[in-house]
Amino acid sequence: MPANHPRIRSFEDYQTAYRRSVDEPDAFWAEVAEPFTWRRKWDSVRGGEFSPAGRSTWFDGARLNITENCLDRHLAQRGNKLAIIWEPNDPKQRHLRLTYRELHQEVCKFANVLHNLGVEKGDRVCLYLPMIPQLAVAVLACARIGAVHSVVFAGFSSTAIADRVNDAEAAFVITADGLNRGPKQIPVKRVVDEALAHCPTVRKVLVVEHLGWPVQMQEGRDVWYHEEVEGVAKTCPAEEMQAEDPLFILYTSGSTGKPKGVVHSTAGYMVWADYTFRNVFQVEENDVYWCTADIGWVTGHSYLLYGPLLAGSTSLMFEGVPTYPDAGRFWEVIDKHSVTIFYTAPTAIRSLMAAPLDNVLSYSLDSLRVLGSVGEPINEEAWHWYHTHVGKERCPIVDTWWQTETGGIMLSALAGITPSKPAHAGLPLPGVQPVLLTQEGQEIEGNEQEGYLAIKASWPAVIRTTWGDHERAEQTYFRPYPGTYFTGDGARRDQDGLYRIIGRVDDVINVSGHRFGTAEIENAINQNPHVVESAVVGYPHDVKGQGIYAYVILQNGVPDKETERQHIEASVIETVVAEIGKIARPDKIQIVSGLPKTRSGKIMRRILRKVAEGETSALGDTTTLLDPAVVDEIIQGRK
Template identity: 65%
Template sequence: MSSFKISSFEEYQQVYKKSVDDPEGFWADIAGTFRWQQKWDKVLDWNFTEPNVKWFTGGKLNITENCLDRHLEKNGNTVAYIWEPNNPNDQTIKYTYRELYEKVCRFANVLKKHGARKGDRVCIYMPMIPELAIAVLACARIGAIHSVVFGGFSAHSIADRIQDAQASLVITADGGVRGNKEIPLKSVMDDALELCPTVKKVIVYTKIKTPAYMQRGRDYWWDEELATVGADCPAEPMDSEDTLFVLYTSGSTGKPKGVLHTCGGYMVFAQYTFENVFQYSQPEIFFCTADIGWITGHSYIVYGPLLTGATSVMFEGIPTWPDPGRFWDIVQKHRVTTLYTAPTAIRSLMASGLKHVEKKDLSSLTKLGSVGEPINEEAWHWFHDHIGKGNCPIVDTWWQTETGGIMISPIAGITPTKPGYATLPLPGIQPCLIDEKGQEIEGNGVSGNLCIKFPWPGMIRTTYGDHERCRKTYFSTYKNMYFTGDGCLRDDDGYYRITGRVDDVINVSGHRIGTAEVENAINMHTGVVESAVVGYPHDIKGQGIYAYVITEKTPSDANLMKQDILMTVSRIIGPIAKPDKIQFVSGLPKTRSGKIMRRILRKVAEGDLANVGDTSTLLDPAIVDEIKAGVIA
């Protein structure tokens, strides 16, 4: 496999210029390094009006042949995954590429035995165990479309996603463990399936040996089914633009949207970004701490590393259990060279002090990475000084579920970095800043809304089953632009700094949560009339959720009512979406047309009471004084 790895800043500048002058030639050269069953006829066909984007049309491939088969001859005995269990006293498991290939083919045959075919949707709801990656790859092997649902979501959230995708098969486990908590995955899934008539088969992996309800004719044990199949499973030929996966993400409306990625472009982009941003080469050990339930896990635990032939650590647990030194124990134990984690995790570990870091041997680390939200300067310096010991470049990566892979980021050890800056676009990425009139802002020392003006291979193709929603969300705000939903500053050196969401989406611990989704959940609680949700700065999570709630009558026990609301949100969405602060109010600041003025609510939640702005256009300006008086510090 020939490499397109950039080796100097001068080379980056030359390659970047080529990628803008001749994007089709640039991406075609990179795509030519992969195994194709049939070469493409046309590199790119696109418009951002409909939108309609197609890469490598006419090309046939299977992404798992590029993740697994092509490594077998020379690197079959290379370790693909080092699985680190939740409990540090349990045994680490390692899988070579050959072992992973065999397990994927076997489980792909189980899926086929149970009727899964090319184009069928398969919902996966599992803990962070190797079998999760095996399930994902087995779907891709046979051309089934995987939709992974994060193991912390509620039955209601799972049902929404299964129904939207019309999934026919589910893969889950009896349960999972995170820290000292057991998560009853199968029973949560059973509750979800009561609302999902499209699901015909459920395959259940035994993880924690907890009793599980197994419905005859529907539910089957993973291990028992494996015993009935062989290990030979030819890869299904897929068109470059066939769907690889759908991954649900929160939007500014209540219903989650299924972001759809296709086989060819996503493959090329995931591998190129992984190898370049992290400057990966064997025998380095790469540790991405994300969950495969999010896009970071898809691109930088499953596809990117495997396409590159890398060795990755997959971790089942959480960074703070059994104590806040767990990440550093893993780095020391497995001689990790690259650690890719979230600012939220860094801030929570900072807060626990240096005693959990000081005696750990972190000398194997050569590169650090940050993902999910902009990293604040204090956390950047702590990460750089205490974890990297001043010797490890930090790649502060900006990208989204919709972009499929990293877009703006330093290249490790090559791009000069600045704390808090995602720095420069990767080759092939053409960002621009747009003002409120929709005009592009030229030059440096400016800020505006971040858009991308030319397609890239890993980009979203549609939102599953609702193309109009895709058009309206990403392509209707500015003509011929993909709008990211983020505000951005470009400094005097041309470096990009993401300043946060400009739509009604809150970034909590690096996970996007739509305000409407949380409001819908709060409003389901009996006794709640209406609610409004905004984000506010949070020391650990980056953004916290602040809820203003109108109730039918004044709660006799306000604290109990708050607990009830939190339980409701937990049940409907999952614990990740629980508000951090709930303020009971008698009304909300609304315009005469009925629109809630969130700008005012944000200022109050942030504690910036002197700058709520003009309230004269409100239906009832006095309500603002009442809200300010009751603000929760």
């Protein structure tokens, strides 16, 4: 990597960088930001901090375009270097390689198509695409012309798409005819058409041909990308953006039923994505890096696309799933492309642990140098399996903790540089000042302590707002403990000062590394005509980390017949899949006659969690419940 980007190469370097980031943050971040391409330098490095409004600014007054830093600045030295390797769902299909020069041309052509369709700076563009190269190209094309991209994971339902399109007031949608995901084929365009029946702001839909399927094209609205791109120029000037202009909106679940549109700005996000990528993974010039996340999630934004391209790295993009056509697919891809850095989720690791060990042992995996974990804390059993069988006990594991709202990695070992322990995220990155708080907001000093995790100073990629509703950002992140960003997670600091995340402290379930508000799933369940009320909690799941356990009250009470019960459970699952998508499908449904509520009507989720976990011997005080007998009934029903 270029020598002019500050790098941490030893534990001493880390300690020096961390101290400087706390004592002299302006000078520290100015030095980190200096090597990027700026149209105009900043007037101030940072401002705002965490007053209750939570309005941080970084590099205010600067002007830039993030794609000039991802693409243009690499062309002279890295024009012929691979930027993206695309590995298709079907191993028999040819993979695709794009150099930095080729990717630059594709992005410029896509940007010109968007211009021709009327997309302008500041417009919101919703992308609902498979994991194909055109998704990466389309994201960068939006950034090129100053449009705000909002990627929706192509597994969400039409209702979920409509909610996001309407909240962002998106005028443009980019989609495809269909997608492959393992053995399944999904008619993506049809799902989009269902959504857009409820989206009055959408003017144009750009459709990428992927599977060659016939699709309905609405005249005047829908156009094919392959037709629009014919004859367009291979160059496109990059729009000049202000440092604090929104780069993207990414929707995440909250404790209410309505998804939150997390907004990240241009300059701060760019600097953070690059700095964390280089240092956490200790990236070298010839690395082949593979992040298995879908670009529909923040991990795909920061560590499949922006981080690697900002650093001039080679990033592998995978269309498929870890178990198709068999449970050796990840390892086959690593050997095939000589992957050196591999970043995946504990859910994927646990699903592959369940398969015969021969699936791993059949491959050499000799190219691997660094392993990473993301999305949720990795349990010790999975950590040891990953370290032993994938890393051959020679690859450091970085167990990264961060959130959609933080924009990039916050707590992590730096590969081979800073201390790491199984199931511990590790030390904070330079610029990150974590604190443990009591429920009342008192700071807990010292090691061997546990509390609510908050961050007490701004960092470049902190969430700027929630789209169209800044009050919601204030209430969720900055008001609970004034002067800090509240993460919503509990954490433990061990005797060495390493942090271990111990789970959510609010009503959010982390399923396979993706957060869902309980209210969002309950709202979906309650759409079912059989259902009067529901309550959803998370419970430990061997593969997903947390599973979804739904307690459901029906219009006609608890059915006597097992067949009727099964029919209703299937119907409830169908409703959730239709409202949100398969990823939010409840793992267990228990039909109950009532829920444990306080006299004020609040559901005691603590009790429901204990029952779901099978820990019914220590339910605590139930005397405040309106009807304590309902708890015994729920326990019997679970058995």
